[in-house]
Amino acid sequence: MNVMNDLVKSPGLIAMGNLRRQPSQRVATNSNLTSDATISNPRPSTTHSFQSPAHIMSFVPINPRPFLQNLVNEEVIIRLKWGGQTEYKGKLVSIDSYMNIQLSGAEEWIDSEMTSTLGQVLIRCNNVLYISAAQIKKEEDDTKMEG
Numbered sequence: 001m002n003v004m005n006d007l008v009k010s011p012g013l014i015a016m017g018n019l020r021r022q023p024s025q026r027v028a029t030n031s032n033l034t035s036d037a038t039i040s041n042p043r044p045s046t047t048h049s050f051q052s053p054a055h056i057m058s059f060v061p062i063n064p065r066p067f068l069q070n071l072v073n074e075e076v077i078i079r080l081k082w083g084g085q086t087e088y089k090g091k092l093v094s095i096d097s098y099m100n101i102q103l104s105g106a107e108e109w110i111d112s113e114m115t116s117t118l119g120q121v122l123i124r125c126n127n128v129l130y131i132s133a134a135q136i137k138k139e140e141d142d143t144k145m146e147g
Helices: 053-057 064-070
Strands: 018-020 026-028 034-036 038-040 075-080 086-095 101-110 113-123 128-133
Touching (some): 064 086, 075 101
Antiparallel strands (some): 018 038, 026 034, 086 101, 101 113
8 A cells, every 4th residue: 555755735734754564553544444644743833933831821811891891981082993993982881791881971082083063972882893991090199100
């Protein structure tokens, strides 16, 4: 029986390198028969950059629900997926389990220019690209650093 020596690289397949007969291992072939073969000198099919586990573990995802609940009654900026640079700024009144958003005193901003004042708006969740706090709160008790 003839064993394939160099499998051709194809998208989604890994090249196996040279196959050599070794009586110690049995490998299934395309004809559902077993053949004695081992893999030797495998060639890498692609080159990937290695990321250490410490690098991967440095990112800590947060649950968006408590984050958004903390923004209720705060000024927020909401960017929409559609319409280029469309943003809404206003006070976050409520957010539901689907992450639909209710704003009061909403202003529509397109390309960094305010186009209209809308008042109360409801934004459906699937239209939202991101939500951010409009202002970063400053701590009242700042400490002065002296050297």
